[in-house]
Amino acid sequence: MYDFTKNEMEIIKDNLMAFIANFGYPRITRGDDGESFYVFTDDSDSWRQYCYNIDYLNGWLYGCVQAACGNPKRDEEMREMCNSASFRERYAILYGERETKNISGHKCYVFTYSEDDEYQDANGALYDIVTRSWRN
Template identity: 60%
Template sequence: MTKRQEEIIKDNLRSYKANFDFIKIEDADYGGGFYVFTSEERAKNGDWTQYCYNIDYLNGWLYGCVQAANGIMKRKQEV
């Protein structure tokens, strides 16, 4: 990951780390994307949780995880 890419995700990555125990982000072997691992065991086994095809997708994914963890988005309620 380049310094510019790190700068793009730094706020959402910090928020993610504050809400979850583990994250490891690796450059994909092809296409410029990223593999995201959400536990040490998954990282050890190479079992990624999410593939993000570019830095903007990764940034949005991190943001969405934090929003969901904090209940910002509510499900529709049955009437």
């Protein structure tokens, strides 16, 4: 099925099997130089990833599985929060400490940080988890 030497297959077998379990079978072709690989993840003629050697391919497979399985865990809530944030709120997310509070029956995150910080406008930025929006 794959054009790997016995040694190459030994290197990538664990991560390849984990990739297949999570995403299905990739099409992997060897590059013209004999060392590199092109990874296709669908029926397209366009490759998804170029790997210059077997170790790089092994690392890429590992990274895909780790990202899909949440190690580190994906934080959809944080991504949504950041996507809707203005500069003020992004500053609060980056530099503030997140505290969870119940405000008007809604679970909210309040971001606060040192009073010595130069950008005090972002102190106390509030994100409503229920409405998924920033409050002023």
